[in-house]
Amino acid sequence: MKKKILTGLLITLIIAVLSFFALVPPLVDNASNQLTSSPPQPATDKVKSLHQSLFIADLHSDSLLWGRNLSKGYQRGHMDLPRLREGGMALQAFSVVTKVPFGLNIQKNTGDSDMIFWLGLSQAWSPSALQSLLSRAERQAGMLHDIADSPANKFTLILNRKNLQDFIARRKTDKDALAGWLTLEGAQAMEGDLKNLDALYEAGFRMIAPTHFFDTELSGSAHGVNKGGLTALGKQWVKAMENKSMIIDLAHASAKTISDVLTMAKRPVIVSHTGVKGTCNNNRNLSDAQLKAIAANGGIVGIGFWSTAVCGHDAASIARAIKYTVNLIGVEHVAMGSDFDGAVATPFDVTRLDGLTEALMKAGLNERQIRRIMGENIRDFLLKNLPSA
Template identity: 35%
Template sequence: MALKTSDVLELHQRWCIADSHADSLMWNRDLCERSSEGHVDFPRLREVGMKLQCFTIVTRGFPFIGGFEAFAVWRGWPREARESEWTRAVWQVDRLADFCRRSDGQVRITTTGRGLEENLAEGRLSAVLGIEGAHAIEGQVERVAELHQRGVRFMGLTHLSNNEAGGSSFPLMGNKPLSPLGQSVLEEMARVGMSVDVAHASERTLEDILAHPTARVFSSHTGVRGAGGGWRNLSDEVLRRIAERGGVVGIILAPVYLGGDAIDDVVRHIEHALGVMGEEGVGIGSDYDGMVALPKGIHDVTDLPKLTEALLRRHPEALVERILGGNFRRYFRETLGA
């Protein structure tokens, strides 16, 4: 029997729905206001029952000169925010803090596992901050601790191109390893308790990260190679190693990485990852607002129940609840800090 959307939304209200990747901050929309633009804002997140949303900070775009600067000008960023990669990062952190202050207590930047559980008990949305690429710290390792103090709880060492820390998985980047600076950044992240997002790491950089004995590792948005799709999808070996460390992989919704543009293609990647990692290793990492298309039938975050319905047709509620957020609830409860 087909589920009604109202039935699925009722489950969403009861479950800890979580998404590990949205690039909404770079678009300079007022996230307190419902918009017809983009994929995510606070009203739409609350409508769909989201309890934990990771907001990722982008400071450098595709690997051509001036690309992100031009984008920021187009989106109306103030001049002082555009001056450097560091000012771009700090401005976006401050923007989210301001949105949360204006949310009438409905959204809070969440920096501890206890805070996450308190928000769940009190009906607040937990906003978790991450950085796409260590180029944001501009070679100054001490800024890792400053970002952590400002509320950032994870960072990818690279993004869409190689940087001074290591190699990107983007095509024709040469599969570079972590640099000495990247090793220092990784060590400092482990020291302060900041998780490492491996979604954009080259294979050699990923191997160097996984070789670290104490780093907390996850992937905020990716497909899986064993289910087909794009160039930066993770291999089964890497999936197993992330699971062995207690990490979670957020399955991306972008067709370019799924090898198809249907909701069933998302399900295929989820099911492959489950078969490799087990029931505690798989979540959703949409890449909302990330300049990528979504599957047919998904316009924005409010269409997430369609994915839930597709999963419930094939799997028991308890497993679907884990995939839709329970696993990331566990991961961030363990890694956000005391």
């Protein structure tokens, strides 16, 4: 009898463990990355014609985090390779998240807790990836390398200008060709050691933010406790990034960090995903003065798609924020920074980017402006600022 009971308990435990690994990741993914409304109405022939002629690029997505095989199509989340093609995307930034605190908010967070540990556990990450933020970054980067290594995916991992030039030439004759580059959302993955920047570069990262939702060894976060500026290590990091022709991303950075970086930067920066206070006034978003300073630096601002960024739940709200920013600092400094799959709800997934093209047209932006915003600004920025080889 005792043996039967133990056997039954063991079987129950095995079923529970298998269910945990099979069911939890997609459930969390589905709950985290939703749509705020029904898809936009089908695009008109005029919109389709313009949209299909665009070179489309986006500055931010967190799709590597959720355990999906992005080579395959899914009904959950905001994007994967088949949906990128359907939406007309050419060039996508793939951001890597290594640590996020519980109780996440835009006001004040510490780095004392770690939601990503539990997400990684549910996806059966290795012990090293569960314990080390650097290993987490390398693991997610490896997923994108694996996608690029399969010829069937027609996907190029962009590491330098030559990669990008070759991809642009290929894209002209093959609209199924896709490309992406690796970005890191928070330099906590360096684990306080500047030498780890070399490891991140070798892993393929070409754009890094000094902070995410909490203050790091490098700088203050807009959502941290102290919200300070660059530390001594942070100033060394800025110089090291520029020496490697890596791009600094100021999304989530505190006001003091933004000011400190722009004061010492010798290369243009990016704010990959944000809103603007002029249309949505909260501490997640950039002020007019910050926007002007970033433009003076030669930088680009990616306007996000979620409600905290644009104070709305539709494409018109995104277009309103984009138009405001264009009018303030010029179209050359404005791009898309969707935050697809970033644990946010967006009005549409990547397949319906034509809804944003239509909203920009309705907002009064002309064809040249729309082409710049929807991707040409990002393309040209990377052609100038990625490592040469």
